[in-house]
Amino acid sequence: SITAWHHPCRRQEQIMLIQPDTTDNFIDAEQVWSIIDKAQQPAPSLVREILAKAGEKKGLSLLDVAILLENDNAELDAEIFATAKQVKQATYGNRIVLFAPLYISNECVNQCRYCGFNATNKELVRKTLSPEEIASDVRVLENSGQKRLLLVYGEHPKLDATFIAESVGTVYETLSDKSGSIRRVNINCAPLDVAGFKLLHQAKIGTYQCFQETYHQPTYEKMHLAGNKTNYLWRLQAMDRAQEAGIDDVGIGVLFGLYDHRFELLSMLKHAEELERRWGAGPHTISFPRLEPALGSDISLAPPYAISDYTFKKIVAITRLAVPYTGMIMSTRESAAMRTELLQLGISQISAASRTYPGAYSNPVSDQPTSQQFSVGDHRSLDDVVLDLVQHGFMPSWCTACYRTGRTGEYFMSLAKDGFIQKFCHPNSVMTFNEYLQDYASPATLAAGMRQIAHELESSTPAVKKQLMAQLARMEAGERDLYI
Ligand code: SAM
Ligand code: SF4
Numbered sequence: 238s239i240t241a242w243h244h245p246c247r248r249q250e251q252i253m254l255i256q257p258d259t260t261d262n263f264i265d266a267e268q269v270w271s272i273i274d275k276a277q278q279p280a281p282s283l284v285r286e287i288l289a290k291a292g293e294k295k296g297l298s299l300l301d302v303a304i305l306l307e308n309d310n311a312e313l314d315a316e317i318f319a320t321a322k323q324v325k326q327a328t329y330g331n332r333i334v335l336f337a338p339l340y341i342s343n344e345c346v347n348q349c350r351y352c353g354f355n356a357t358n359k360e361l362v363r364k365t366l367s368p369e370e371i372a373s374d375v376r377v378l379e380n381s382g383q384k385r386l387l388l389v390y391g392e393h394p395k396l397d398a399t400f401i402a403e404s405v406g407t408v409y410e411t412l413s414d415k416s417g418s419i420r421r422v423n424i425n426c427a428p429l430d431v432a433g434f435k436l437l438h439q440a441k442i443g444t445y446q447c448f449q450e451t452y453h454q455p456t457y458e459k460m461h462l463a464g465n466k467t468n469y470l471w472r473l474q475a476m477d478r479a480q481e482a483g484i485d486d487v488g489i490g491v492l493f494g495l496y497d498h499r500f501e502l503l504s505m506l507k508h509a510e511e512l513e514r515r516w517g518a519g520p521h522t523i524s525f526p527r528l529e530p531a532l533g534s535d536i537s538l539a540p541p542y543a544i545s546d547y548t549f550k551k552i553v554a555i556t557r558l559a560v561p562y563t564g565m566i567m568s569t570r571e572s573a574a575m576r577t578e579l580l581q582l583g584i585s586q587i588s589a590a591s592r593t594y595p596g597a598y599s600n601p602v603s604d605q606p607t608s609q610q611f612s613v614g615d616h617r618s619l620d621d622v623v624l625d626l627v628q629h630g631f632m633p634s635w636c637t638a639c640y641r642t643g644r645t646g647e648y649f650m651s652l653a654k655d656g657f658i659q660k661f662c663h664p665n666s667v668m669t670f671n672e673y674l675q676d677y678a679s680p681a682t683l684a685a686g687m688r689q690i691a692h693e694l695e696s697s698t699p700a701v702k703k704q705l706m707a708q709l710a711r712m713e714a715g716e717r718d719l720y721i
Pocket of ligand 1: 354391392428531
């Protein structure tokens with residue numbers, strides 16, 4: 238039972254205030270703290286027992302997670318990192334999925350104290366892309382080799398579900414100079430009602446992503462000063478409404494730096510458990526934004542709960558152990574060096590060559606702090622990121638096969654747990670990588686990439702090798718977008 242009405246004191250900036258189900262708050266702060274209390278000063282034997290269980294890729298309980306987080310023995314931490322690397326290798330191999338964010342609008346009526354787009358930031362140049370401007374940015378991205386985009390929006394009455402669905406349509410319809418197209422459009426926008434999510438589902442979005450920012454309600458209330466986003470429960474229940482509308486790939490996250498990272502990680506994993514219990518599949522992805530400096534945001538310059546690089550690595554490694562089959566996303570908020578380490582510890586998807594303001598790809602002259610959401614830590618081009626991945630032994634992938642063959646949600650998770658990723662994702666990633674090399678790569682990346690593909694063929698089973706050789710021959714003859 239969702240009711241909506243217009244706030245009386247705004248004209249153009251009308252805010253829809255929407256009522257969530259107040260009885261459905263599955264984050265019990267007291268319970269989360271009691272788990273943390275129970276995990277204090279764990280014995281080394283207990284930590285090793287948990288790591289042995291994690292090595293079997295069956296996931297971890299919330300208490301296990303708290304115990305690993307509380308461990309402060311450096312030798313055991315090294316074992317946590319080593320086990321995370323093993324689990325990552327066993328479930329994902331060396332595959333890394335690449336995407337780019339596309340900011341459609343930085344107009345926003347909310348007042349999130351950490352974000353450069355917040356309504357009180359008068360220095361920000363506001364812009365919502367027209368369909369032509371969207372197409373222009375998409376062409377630049379496609380011409381560089383991107384195949385997967387994450388569309389990002391502020392929250393504003395003019396950015397309603399119909400607008401968002403239409404912008405998704407524009408992206409799918411835009412063709413690059415080489416007749417390539419974007420094959421998966423994911424969305425990061427404010428939570429909608431079920432009817433709104435149905436429109437996004439009909440527009441064929443991939444993942445719906447929305448970060449709770451902080452699961453700690455008192456902190457949430459301090460951080461969100463105006464607009465719909467003040468409503469903690471409306472956001473907490475967003476993924477249930479998305480699922481109800483048929484969107485079965487959903488992505489969650491915490492903005493690390495706002496509150497105690499132990500509380501946040503446990504609560505986020507509780508959210509994941511709750512989604513699995515209710516919908517048969519946990520989140521498709523988990524993202525790990527860390528608070529970055531943003532124009533007009535005092536909080537972002539001095540995060541109240543800043544976490545060290547070391548703690549951040551532990552969070553990523555432990556999440557990999559807790560949810561071995563969930564996609565884990567790292568954005569260009571982090572530096573190149575940090576991202577490389579995190580890839581080994583558990584991250585499976587990264588953005589590359591990102592710009593965080595509307596129109597940035599076709600109009601890079603506006604590359605200035607007065608239009609972007611936050612400052613980016615990795616400024617390399619897509620081709621540089623691809624070459625770097627190859628040099629570190631990773632296999633760049635733009636695969637979109639599952640989404641386009643209907644292998645999503647609960648069905649995807651059941652397949653993933655049966656070694657499916659090695660059987661299907663691996664060959665599919667080789668094919669998309671080959672496509673990138675043939676159509677977009679610089680000479681240096683092409684040479685390094687072809688060596689990598691030769692190596693992948695040699696290390697494949699005879700059946701996979703035969704199948705791949707046949708597909709590569711079809712690509713040699715000019716076919717594109719092949720997948721199994
Ligand atoms: N307006 C929508 C919302 O708030 O959910 C979607 C877009 S918002 C730009 C996407 C995400 O950016 C937020 O969920 C938040 O986690 C992240 N973000 C905001 N300010 C940030 C900052 N200063 N540093 C890092 N990430 C930030
Ligand atoms: Fe607006 Fe989202 Fe930024 Fe908050 S985080 S100010 S809702 S764009």
